[in-house]
Each structure stands twice: as structure tokens, then as C-alpha cells.
Amino acid sequence: MVDPQDNGRPxxxxxxxxxxxxxxxxxxxxVFGTRGFHTASMDExxxxxxxxxxxxxxYLGAKDELFVACIRREATRLIEAISVAxxxxxxxxxxxxxxxxxxxxxxxxxxxxWAVLHRQANVQGEPFVTELAESQERATAVIAVLLAQxxxxxxxxxxxxQTEPFAAALVGAGEALVxxxxxxxxxxxxxxxMRLMNMVWMGFGDLVEGRSWTPGS
Amino acid sequence: MVDPQDNGRPxxxxxxxxxxxxxxxxxxxxVFGTRGFHTASMDExxxxxxxxxxxxxxYLGAKDELFVACIRREATRLIEAISVAxxxxxxxxxxxxxxxxxxxxxxxxxxxxWAVLHRQANVQGEPFVTELAESQERATAVIAVLLAQxxxxxxxxxxxxQTEPFAAALVGAGEALVxxxxxxxxxxxxxxxMRLMNMVWMGFGDLVEGRSWTPGS
Numbered sequence: 001m002v003d004p005q006d007n008g009r010p011x012x013x014x015x016x017x018x019x020x021x022x023x024x025x026x027x028x029x030x031v032f033g034t035r036g037f038h039t040a041s042m043d044e045x046x047x048x049x050x051x052x053x054x055x056x057x058x059y060l061g062a063k064d065e066l067f068v069a070c071i072r073r074e075a076t077r078l079i080e081a082i083s084v085a086x087x088x089x090x091x092x093x094x095x096x097x098x099x100x101x102x103x104x105x106x107x108x109x110x111x112x113x114w115a116v117l118h119r120q121a122n123v124q125g126e127p128f129v130t131e132l133a134e135s136q137e138r139a140t141a142v143i144a145v146l147l148a149q150x151x152x153x154x155x156x157x158x159x160x161x162q163t164e165p166f167a168a169a170l171v172g173a174g175e176a177l178v179x180x181x182x183x184x185x186x187x188x189x190x191x192x193x194m195r196l197m198n199m200v201w202m203g204f205g206d207l208v209e210g211r212s213w214t215p216g217s
Numbered sequence: 218m219v220d221p222q223d224n225g226r227p228x229x230x231x232x233x234x235x236x237x238x239x240x241x242x243x244x245x246x247x248v249f250g251t252r253g254f255h256t257a258s259m260d261e262x263x264x265x266x267x268x269x270x271x272x273x274x275x276y277l278g279a280k281d282e283l284f285v286a287c288i289r290r291e292a293t294r295l296i297e298a299i300s301v302a303x304x305x306x307x308x309x310x311x312x313x314x315x316x317x318x319x320x321x322x323x324x325x326x327x328x329x330x331w332a333v334l335h336r337q338a339n340v341q342g343e344p345f346v347t348e349l350a351e352s353q354e355r356a357t358a359v360i361a362v363l364l365a366q367x368x369x370x371x372x373x374x375x376x377x378x379q380t381e382p383f384a385a386a387l388v389g390a391g392e393a394l395v396x397x398x399x400x401x402x403x404x405x406x407x408x409x410x411m412r413l414m415n416m417v418w419m420g421f422g423d424l425v426e427g428r429s430w431t432p433g434s
Binding site: 122124125129133136140164165166168169170171175176179180195196202 | 340346382385389397
């Protein structure tokens with residue numbers, strides 16, 4: 001039986017859809033992340049993914065849709081990595097520290113993914129900026145839950161009206177620090193995590209003890 | 218003498234260039250901020266500015282260039298407002314508090330300007346995203362200097378290698394909190410400033426006393 005798409009490259013067939021999609025997304029993130037959205041070609045992505053171009057379109061759609069799928073996948077992976085690393089049962093400080101370390105380590109290991117998630121998305125404008133904003137909202141919601149859990153047993157656990165804006169600020173601070181890091185690449189992931197830890201924990205540390213600042217204090 | 222551009226609207230002539238440009242930028246920020254970049258027309262901007270369309274092009278160029286000039290102007294104004302509010306001589310906490318208050322008050326009073334600076338710039342992609350990134354770098358540099366000055370007399374003044382990443386994180390946190398605020402508009406500018414103050418000062422407060430967090434502490 002001859003597959004009309006067969007071009008002589010070894011290609012595994014009848015893989016589960018999820019596996020195929022992962023292969024495609026891995027290839028697409030790599031190509032988009034290194035070439036940029038405009039220069040990236042569907043030809044190269046299909047080549048790297050080891051899948052025919054018609055099948056590439058069949059699975060994840062045209063270039064725009066594929067890029068949106070990349071943004072969503074990269075955000076989901078990063079959020080999952082942080083959630084897994086932050087084990088309840090540890091002290092609040094230790095939980096935050098683990099979350100921050102995983103964040104910077106993940107970014108370091110997945111620079112193409114970060115480029116897709118941020119730089120390329122911003123450079124391209126819509127519809128990618130909306131997808132990125134939704135990813136940031138998902139990250140904020142997860143981190144708000146983690147902050148609430150982490151401070152549960154504290155003298156002054158964080159309330160939902162605190163955790164959400166704090167989570168939003170933490171996401172913004174983390175993203176800005178990654179941009180700064182790309183301009184100062186000598187710093188290690190742990191060094192970057194330590195900076196953000198010192199900035200926010202030494203803050204959160206006082207808050208969960210019930211000490212808060214008021215004007216004139 | 219008849220001005221060929223005269224369309225019957227009262228129009229002051231021979232104004233200094235700086236005044237003219239300010240009028241145009243005020244009008245452009247208002248129109249871009251409310252209509253969005255695509256829907257905004259040079260006709261409407263010239264109408265609101267009270268200047269003929271040829272003169273509008275002569276002063277600040279085509280729509281793209283005008284939008285870039287708007288981003289730059291709005292960023293400069295915000296940075297100046299913060300710099301002016303932060304008086305040396307006050308305590309570090311008071312200086313930070315003033316800077317944060319002015320930031321949120323400025324955003325509240327200039328929502329069209331903020332839209333131009335962030336939402337529209339992000340939605341449109343390049344070349345506006347690069348201009349926005351440059352504005353963020355300028356803001357970071359100024360805030361790094363303010364942080365260094367504010368902590369000068371402290372037991373543990375902040376060093377340049379700390380102030381710059383902290384400033385970058387603070388800019389990112391502030392921008393993310395403004396986005397959160399737009400989704401939760403019941404909060405006051407002072408309330409928002411207080412949230413960020415509690416998050417970062419209670420952090421900075423310990424750092425400038427020489428207490429820093431290390432893993433396992």
C-alpha cells in the first residue's frame with residue numbers, strides 16, 4: 001500500500017492524535033521561536049515534525065492557528081511545571097521559592113517557547129496578543145490559588161482579594177525580570193529566582209505575619 | 218490675506234512649534250485611545266487638534282509616526298510625573314509610596330494615554346511594540362536611580378546590581394496591576410498603590426535593613 005504523502009522520509013503512522021499534535025507543536029515552537037513568525041514556513045515545520053504538509057494543516061490548521069496553539073501549549077506547560085513544583089506541606093517561603101526557581105529554570109530551558117509566548121506574540125499583534133493575555137490570566141488564577149494555599153496556616157493567611165492582584169503583580173514582575181535577564185544573561189536561573197524571592201517574599205513574609213504598611217507609619 | 222487651509226474654524230496661527238505639537242499629541246492620544254489605532258482617522262485628529270490635515274502631516278508625519286510619537290510622549294509624561302513626586306529627603310518608604318500613588322493616579326486620569334501606551338501598542342504589533350519596550354527601559358532606568366537614591370542613607374543601601382532588576386520587576390508588576398485594575402474598577406488609585414506598596418515595600422523594607430532570604434532560612 002502506498003501512502004500518497006510518502007516522500008521517502010521515515011515516518012511513523014497511526015500515532016494517537018495527542019502524540020502527533022505534540023510532535024507538531026514541538027516542531028512549530030522550535031521553528032517559530034528561532035525564525036520568528038513571518039520567516040517561519042509551514043514547509044520547515046512539517047519537515048522538522050516529520051509529517052506531511054497536508055497532515056500538518058489537517059491537525060492544527062493554518063500558520064496563524066498553529067501559532068495560537070503554540071502560545072496556548074507553552075503557557076500550559078509552564079503553568080503545570082510551577083503547579084507540580086509547589087508542594088503543599090512545605091513552608092510558605094519554601095513553596096514560593098520552589099515556584100520561582102521552576103519558573104526561571106523553565107524559561108532558561110525553553111527559550112524558543114518563551115519567544116513564542118512573549119516576543120513573537122507581542123511583535124505580531126492580534127490575534128496573538130489576546131491569546132497571550134488569556135495565558136497570563138490563567139497563570140494569575142493558578143498562582144492566586146497557590147498563594148492562598150501556601151499561606152493557609154499562617155497567622156494572617158492571604159485573602160482572595162489580596163491573592164489575585166498579588167498574583168497578577170507577580171506574573172508581571174516575573175515576565176519583566178525575564179526580559180531583563182535576556183539582556184543580562186550572565187545571571188543564573190537560581191540567581192534570578194533569588195532576586196524575585198527577596199523582592200516579594202520579604203514583602204509577603206511581613207504580610208503573612210499580619211504586619212502591613214500604612215501611610216505615615 | 219487668505220490662508221488656503223482655512224476652513225472657517227477658529228485657528229490660532231504662528232504658535233511655537235512645541236505648542237502646536239502638544240496640541241496635536243493631545244488630540245491624537247485622545248482619538249487613538251478611544252477609537253483604537255485602525256479606526257482612528259487623521260481627519261478626526263486634525264479636527265480635534267484644530268489644525269489642517271496637511272499641517273498635521275507636516276508636524277508629526279503619517280499615522281504610524283504620529284502613533285509612535287504618542288507612545289513616546291505618554292511614557293515621558295508618566296516618568297516625569299513620578300520623578301517629580303518622589304522628593305529626596307523623605308524616608309525611603311515615603312518616597313516609594315509617593316511614586317506608586319502618582320503612578321496609579323496618573324493612569325486613572327489618563328486612561329486614553331495608557332491605552333495608547335499599552336493596549337493599542339500591543340494590539341498593533343511592530344513598530345509600536347519596540348517603542349513601548351524602549352519606554353519601559355527608560356522607566357526602569359529612572360526608577361532604578363530613584364530606588365538607589367531612596368535607600369542611600371539606609372543601613373543597607375541598594376546597589377546598582379539590585380536596583381535595576383528590582384526596577385524592571387516593579388515596572389512589570391505595576392503594569393500587570395493596572396491591567397488587573399481595569400478588570401476590577403471599583404478599587405481606588407490609592408487602594409491599588411497600597412497593594413503594590415505592601416507587596417514591594419514590606420519586601421524592600423527588610424532588604425534595606427540588611428535582612429535577606431536564603432534557601433532553607
